[in-house]
Structure formats: C-alpha cells, structure tokens
Amino acid sequence: MSFRYELLQLDPSTAARRGRFHTPHGPVDTPAFMPVGTQGTVKGLEIGMLRATGAQMVLSNTYHLSLRPGEENVRRLGGLHAFMGWEGPILTDSGGFQLFSLAQMTQVRETGATFRSHIDGRLIDLSPERAVAIQEALGSDVAMVLDHVVALPAEKNAVLDACERTIRWARRCQEAATRADQALFGIVQGGLDLEMRVWCAEELRKLNFPGYAVGGLSVGETPEEMYRVLDGVVSHLPEDRPRYLMGVGRPRDLLEAVRRGIDLFDCVMPTRNGRNALAFTAQGTFRLRNKIHETDTRPLEEDCPCPACQRSRGYLRHLFQADEMLGPILLTAHNLTYYQRLLAGAREAIAAGQFDDFYRRQLAGWSASEKEPAKSEEAG
Amino acid sequence: MSFRYELLQLDPSTAARRGRFHTPHGPVDTPAFMPVGTQGTVKGLEIGMLRATGAQMVLSNTYHLSLRPGEENVRRLGGLHAFMGWEGPILTDSGGFQLFSLAQMTQVRETGATFRSHIDGRLIDLSPERAVAIQEALGSDVAMVLDHVVALPAEKNAVLDACERTIRWARRCQEAATRADQALFGIVQGGLDLEMRVWCAEELRKLNFPGYAVGGLSVGETPEEMYRVLDGVVSHLPEDRPRYLMGVGRPRDLLEAVRRGIDLFDCVMPTRNGRNALAFTAQGTFRLRNKIHETDTRPLEEDCPCPACQRSRGYLRHLFQADEMLGPILLTAHNLTYYQRLLAGAREAIAAGQFDDFYRRQLAGWSASEKEPAKSEEAG
Numbered sequence: 001m002s003f004r005y006e007l008l009q010l011d012p013s014t015a016a017r018r019g020r021f022h023t024p025h026g027p028v029d030t031p032a033f034m035p036v037g038t039q040g041t042v043k044g045l046e047i048g049m050l051r052a053t054g055a056q057m058v059l060s061n062t063y064h065l066s067l068r069p070g071e072e073n074v075r076r077l078g079g080l081h082a083f084m085g086w087e088g089p090i091l092t093d094s095g096g097f098q099l100f101s102l103a104q105m106t107q108v109r110e111t112g113a114t115f116r117s118h119i120d121g122r123l124i125d126l127s128p129e130r131a132v133a134i135q136e137a138l139g140s141d142v143a144m145v146l147d148h149v150v151a152l153p154a155e156k157n158a159v160l161d162a163c164e165r166t167i168r169w170a171r172r173c174q175e176a177a178t179r180a181d182q183a184l185f186g187i188v189q190g191g192l193d194l195e196m197r198v199w200c201a202e203e204l205r206k207l208n209f210p211g212y213a214v215g216g217l218s219v220g221e222t223p224e225e226m227y228r229v230l231d232g233v234v235s236h237l238p239e240d241r242p243r244y245l246m247g248v249g250r251p252r253d254l255l256e257a258v259r260r261g262i263d264l265f266d267c268v269m270p271t272r273n274g275r276n277a278l279a280f281t282a283q284g285t286f287r288l289r290n291k292i293h294e295t296d297t298r299p300l301e302e303d304c305p306c307p308a309c310q311r312s313r314g315y316l317r318h319l320f321q322a323d324e325m326l327g328p329i330l331l332t333a334h335n336l337t338y339y340q341r342l343l344a345g346a347r348e349a350i351a352a353g354q355f356d357d358f359y360r361r362q363l364a365g366w367s368a369s370e371k372e373p374a375k376s377e378e379a380g
Numbered sequence: 381m382s383f384r385y386e387l388l389q390l391d392p393s394t395a396a397r398r399g400r401f402h403t404p405h406g407p408v409d410t411p412a413f414m415p416v417g418t419q420g421t422v423k424g425l426e427i428g429m430l431r432a433t434g435a436q437m438v439l440s441n442t443y444h445l446s447l448r449p450g451e452e453n454v455r456r457l458g459g460l461h462a463f464m465g466w467e468g469p470i471l472t473d474s475g476g477f478q479l480f481s482l483a484q485m486t487q488v489r490e491t492g493a494t495f496r497s498h499i500d501g502r503l504i505d506l507s508p509e510r511a512v513a514i515q516e517a518l519g520s521d522v523a524m525v526l527d528h529v530v531a532l533p534a535e536k537n538a539v540l541d542a543c544e545r546t547i548r549w550a551r552r553c554q555e556a557a558t559r560a561d562q563a564l565f566g567i568v569q570g571g572l573d574l575e576m577r578v579w580c581a582e583e584l585r586k587l588n589f590p591g592y593a594v595g596g597l598s599v600g601e602t603p604e605e606m607y608r609v610l611d612g613v614v615s616h617l618p619e620d621r622p623r624y625l626m627g628v629g630r631p632r633d634l635l636e637a638v639r640r641g642i643d644l645f646d647c648v649m650p651t652r653n654g655r656n657a658l659a660f661t662a663q664g665t666f667r668l669r670n671k672i673h674e675t676d677t678r679p680l681e682e683d684c685p686c687p688a689c690q691r692s693r694g695y696l697r698h699l700f701q702a703d704e705m706l707g708p709i710l711l712t713a714h715n716l717t718y719y720q721r722l723l724a725g726a727r728e729a730i731a732a733g734q735f736d737d738f739y740r741r742q743l744a745g746w747s748a749s750e751k752e753p754a755k756s757e758e759a760g
Contacts, residue, residue: 047687
C-alpha cells in the first residue's frame with residue numbers, strides 16, 4: 001500500500017503524537033503544516049523558496065483549479081505535481097469549504113451542490129462524484145471527500161442535516177474513487193455538538209478511510225469551542241491513520257490541536273498575513289508597517305534561516321511602504337518558515353517526551369509582544 | 381585606485397569590445413546589462429534569484445530612494461548594499477532622468493531643479509551637490525552626475541541649453557564628490573545633434589571622469605536616430621574608461637550599441653515587460669496570455685536554466701490568467717536571465733573575434749517569431 005501512517009511516538013503527558021505519513025511522493029513528518037497553494041502556487045513563492053521553508057506537503061484547491069485553468073488542462077500539463085513543480089506530496093481540498101465561503105448562490109441538494117463561479121458567474125455543479133473525478137484528474141496524493149460545511153453558530157437541525165449529508169457523500173466519494181495512488185480522506189462534521197461529532201466519526205470509521213479530517217471549524221466559533229470539539233472527537237479517530245484539522249490556524253491553535261492528537265494542518269494565515277505585513281515570530285507578531293521598524297537594523301528573528309531574516313526590519317518595512325512585491329514575498333517565506341520551525345520544534349519535543357514544556361515556552365514567548373490576530377481564517 | 385576599466389579584446393570587424401570593470405564590490409564583465417532595482421529591489425526577485433540570473437551589477441535610483449525611505453535611512457540601515465542585500469557593484473542614477481519623466485512640475489534653474497514628489501506632491505530641490513550627497517549616503521559604487529534631459533524631438537536651443545547645463549553641473553558634481561570608494565560618471569547629452577554630442581563628450585573628457593554615459597536617448601527618437609548618435613559619439617569617449625548607454629533597451633538595441641563600442645546598459649524593459657506577461661527569447665517575444673499557450677507543455681526556452689523554464693508555458697500562462705504574483709516573478713527571472721545570456725554570448729563572440737556573426741544569428745532568430753515591442757523605455 002502506497003499510504004501508511006507510522007506512529008513513532010506518543011507524548012507521555014498530552015495526546016500529542018509524532019509520526020510519519022508515507023505517500024507516493026515521499027513521507028511527511030507529523031505533526032506537519034501544509035502551506036496553501038490555492039491556484040497551483042503558494043502566492044509569491046518560487047518553488048525553491050517554498051522548499052526552503054521546510055514544507056514537505058502542500059495543499060491545493062479543487063474548486064479553484066477546476067474553474068481555472070480546468071482540471072483537464074492541469075492533467076494535460078502533466079498533473080498537479082508537474083504543473084506546479086512540486087515533487088513532494090500534495091493534498092487537494094474537495095471544494096466543500098469554498099462552496100460555503102466563496103461560491104455565489106450555492107444551493108445544496110442531495111445529488112450535489114450548484115453554485116455560481118466567483119470568477120465569471122458561470123453556473124456550476126459539484127457532486128461528490130465530480131469532486132473525486134476532478135481530484136483524480138489533478139492527481140494529488142490525498143483527495144478529500146466533498147463535505148457540507150455550515151457557518152457557526154447554526155441551528156442543530158441544519159448542522160445535523162449537513163453532517164448526515166457529509167456521511168452519505170463520503171460513501172459516494174469512496175465508491176467513485178478509482179486511483180490506487182490517491183488516498184481519500186473522510187471529513188468529520190457536526191458543528192459544536194460533541195455527540196454529533198462522535199457519531200459522525202464513528203460512521204466514517206465504518207468506511208475505513210486511510211485518513212480522517214476534522215472539518216467545519218474556524219468558521220465563527222471561539223478558539224475554546226474549537227478546542228472542546230477536538231477534546232471530544234480526536235480519540236474517536238483511529239490511532240493508525242493521520243488526523244487532519246482543516247483550515248486551522250494561528251500558531252497557538254496548532255499547538256492546542258497537536259496536544260490533542262492532530263497530525264496535519266493547513267491555513268492561509270501565514271501567507272495571507274505575510275502579504276499584509278504581519279510577521280509571526282517566537283516573540284509574537286510584528287506589524288511591519290509600523291514606523292518603529294523604520295531604521296531597525298535587526299532581522300525579524302536572529303536564528304531564522306529564511307531570506308527575509310537576511311535583511312533588516314527597516315528594509316522589510318521599506319518594501320511594504322513602497323508597495324514592492326518583494327515585501328509580501330519575503331514575509332510569506334518568513335511566516336511559512338516560522339510555521340515549519342514551530343512544528344519541527346513540536347516534533348522534537350514529542351520525541352523528547354517534553355511536549356508540554358515546549359507548549360508552555362511557546363505561549364510565554366508569544367505573550368511577550370503584541371497580540372496575535374484575533375481569528376484564524378481558512379482558505380478563501 | 382579602486383576603479384579600473386581593463387580592455388580585454390577588440391572585435392576585428394566591429395567596434396565591439398570586451399573588458400572588465402573593477403569596482404570595490406568586485407568586477408563586472410563587459411559588455412554587461414544592469415537590472416533595474418529602482419526602490420532597492422529588482423521588482424519581485426529575492427536576491428538569490430537575482431544573483432542566479434547572472435547579473436553582476438545592478439542599478440538603483442537616487443530619485444526614488446531619496447523620497448522613500450530617504451537616503452539617511454538607507455545609510456542608517458548599512459548603506460545600499462546591506463540594505464538590499466546585494467554584495468556586488470551598484471550604480472545609482474542621479475535623478476536627472478526622473479526629473480524629466482516622473483516628477484511633477486519640474487523647474488530647472490542653474491542652481492538645480494525644483495519639483496513635486498510623485499508620491500505626495502511635496503516640493504523638493506535637487507541640485508548637483510545634493511544629487512552627489514544623496515548618492516554618497518546611499519554608498520553606491522558608481523554615482524552619476526545630475527544631468528538635464530529633454531524630450532526629443534526638441535528645438536536646437538533647448539537641447540544646447542540642457543547640454544551646456546549638463547556640463548556645468550557635471551563639474552559641480554565632481555567638485556562636490558568626496559568618497560574615494562565611489563566613481564562618478566559623466567553624462568553626454570546633446571540630443572540628436574552629432575556636433576553637439578561630440579562637443580559635450582570632449583568637454584566632459586577634460587574633467588577626466590572614470591566613466592562616461594550617453595544619456596538622453598530612448599526619449600522619443602527612432603532606433604536608427606539613436607544608432608546614428610552612437611556612431612558619432614562613442615569614438616570620442618576615452619578607450620580606457622567604461623561607456624554606459626543609459627536606459628536602453630530592446631535586445632536588438634543592446635547588440636547595436638555593443639557593436640558601436642558600448643560596455644554598460646540598464647533598462648526596465650525585461651522586468652516591466654516580464655510583469656506584463658511578455659517573454660523575451662532567442663526566437664523573439666511571446667505574449668504568455670495568448671490562448672495558444674494554454675496546454676503547451678514546453679518551457680519558454682529549452683536551454684534556459686531559469687526557474688520559469690523549469691515549468692511549462694501552460695503553467696506560466698495560468699499564473700497570469702489567475703493574477704498570481706508568481707507569473708511576474710518567474711517571467712522577470714526569465715527575461716533577466718535571457719538578457720544576461722545574450723550579453724554573455726556577446727562577450728564570448730567578441731573573445732572569439734566573431735561578434736558580427738553572433739549579431740546576425742541573433743537578429744535572424746528574433747525575426748522568426750512575433751514582433752518585438754516597438755519601443756524601448758527607460759526607468760519610470
């Protein structure tokens with residue numbers, strides 16, 4: 001079997017775990033953060049720079065690539081790996097989240113969803129079978145089932161309806177899948193209702209997916225509500241499969257989820273914020289447009305190997321003030337490097353049986369400086 | 381002396397010459413093309429990518445950097461080399477061209493020019509002495525005298541007035557200059573009037589500059605008029621000093637100027653056009669937004685080592701269609717690599733005594749495909 005989750009270590013005092021997820025395009029050391037390459041590129045990063053951040057696996061989007069350039073064009077251009085020049089593992093999101101966040105006039109029926117493209121208003125159908133077919137044409141290593149996401153807070157009936165549909169659609173996706181070199185992950189829905197989350201997890205386990213995601217979070221709830229859901233649901237996911245928390249989040253969220261047993265993450269937070277001059281560091285976040293950085297000769301972080309940290313804060317500020325592309329480029333590289341270093345640190349701490357110490361040290365560092373941005377955001 | 385032009389070879393059948401220009405930050409093999417880093421960055425290129433294009437020397441702009449972030453801030457941040465992270469030689473333009481092209485309501489008096497900043501409308505003075513002081517604070521290897529540029533065609537009297545002022549200002553710049561580690565180049569003006577150009581060159585030679593530029597071209601005249609000026613003026617510049625044709629141009633223009641004895645070039649053409657999806661190749665130019673490239677699996681150029689040529693034309697087109705930053709980034713890298721390879725080819729051809737063959741082969745290659753853009757443009 002091309003896909004295998006190898007559990008390497010359990011932290012003694014938390015549910016954190018270290019492992020290795022094997023894919024046809026190589027292994028991923030977990031817990032791991034996947035940079036978001038929505039349209040077949042992590043915005044602003046030439047592929048060598050992306051590799052240099054330490055990322056092992058990237059995410060791309062079914063919804064966007066099927067609209068433009070179209071999955072058949074990606075296939076003709078050699079599939080997603082050759083298309084974007086990334087030789088490592090790729091996970092594609094199914095489009096479920098974009099139906100909820102980005103598409104216009106989305107109507108969900110049992111057969112599938114109908115929506116208008118955010119690019120040209122075209123009317124488009126996305127069924128579970130079509131979501132699988134697109135992802136097979138793209139040729140990602142991991143495909144996601146098409147799920148039904150609802151904004152929180154929501155009525156219990158709406159959450160239950162979406163959760164049940166997600167399970168039915170998961171089965172249809174599984175039946176439609178044909179590629180042996182592509183793993184299909186199930187997605188647990190159920191809003192903030194722990195009982196429903198657990199039920200959904202148990203139902204999906206019966207389908208024996210090679211990996212499981214927790215979806216429908218970071219969509220309006222508080223961080224504490226999200227952590228509570230993870231507290232309730234993660235132990236109901238099989239220990240021998242990777243566990244992926246979709247679209248989350250802030251550095252703090254990652255560590256909270258790691259300590260609850262999550263293995264995989266993706267989020268636009270480091271990249272989108274980087275483009276907007278917000279830098280993540282072990283001392284918290286910096287807004288690089290602030291005048292205090294104007295003549296600061298120090299790098300963002302002394303020990304960071306990224307190209308932004310070969311320059312001064314003053315230079316980085318100048319790039320943003322002067323609307324130079326290089327500002328977003330360098331800060332994207334830095335923030336992704338920061339996220340990768342954070343998770344590499346988490347993996348080392350788990351290996352040493354000291355994740356809780358690591359977690360506390362990071363929190364103490366962040367609280368030293370400005371506040372973090374209030375809210376995690378998923379891919380637009 | 382830190383600066384020295386070493387003449388290595390003269391082509392037997394043209395005026396082309398190969399040399400090496402020694403600066404405090406290393407040598408430049410000439411003929412050479414300097415990428416334009418207007419605001420302390422070649423737009424979109426991380427410094428490692430810029431180095432990988434093969435560039436040895438870059439240009440930056442006094443006008444822009446003095447307005448933002450201010451030359452004193454650049455100095456506090458370690459000077460221009462440390463500021464932008466470029467360890468090689470840097471040439472700074474004096475601002476003369478921007479007074480003519482970009483500043484608003486410019487008034488030229490004998491003492492200097494007064495203009496309104498294109499950023500915030502502030503009223504600003506730029507005298508020859510101030511242009512030198514700014515460039516000394518920036519710390520470039522080569523500074524340019526402040527010149528008076530006029531649009532062509534122009535009345536003979538206006539051209540003569542600007543030309544005479546350029547000579548007087550050149551002397552004032554020279555008197556104001558204090559840094560031993562910075563070479564100050566004179567600029568020959570005189571429009572399309574050969575007699576005036578020669579006179580200006582002779583007057584400037586009396587001042588014994590370590591290098592000479594031909595300015596005020598690519599400002600409205602035809603390519604043939606420009607070549608005619610070079611035919612007339614270059615032989616009046618000293619053989620033991622570098623000769624720099626400012627703000628030019630198209631690949632064809634570079635070879636025409638090399639065959640007339642020019643050593644140094646700068647132009648925004650490869651970078652600005654790259655950002656607008658125009659690719660330069662040995663087979664002429666490609667507009668990457670064209671639908672014919674949609675599923676083209678070939679690289680722009682088979683033998684090009686740049687990162688864009690590790691991808692397909694179809695992918696590059698997708699990046700531009702999807703408004704991804706990576707499109708401009710990759711095409712900037714490609715076009716600069718193309719320019720560097722073109723000049724490396726010219727240097728090799730001169731070394732082999734076969735520049736004319738090389739020139740004819742390049743022209744034949746370019747005529748195979750679409751037309752080149754009609755007109756050269758200098759830095760905005």
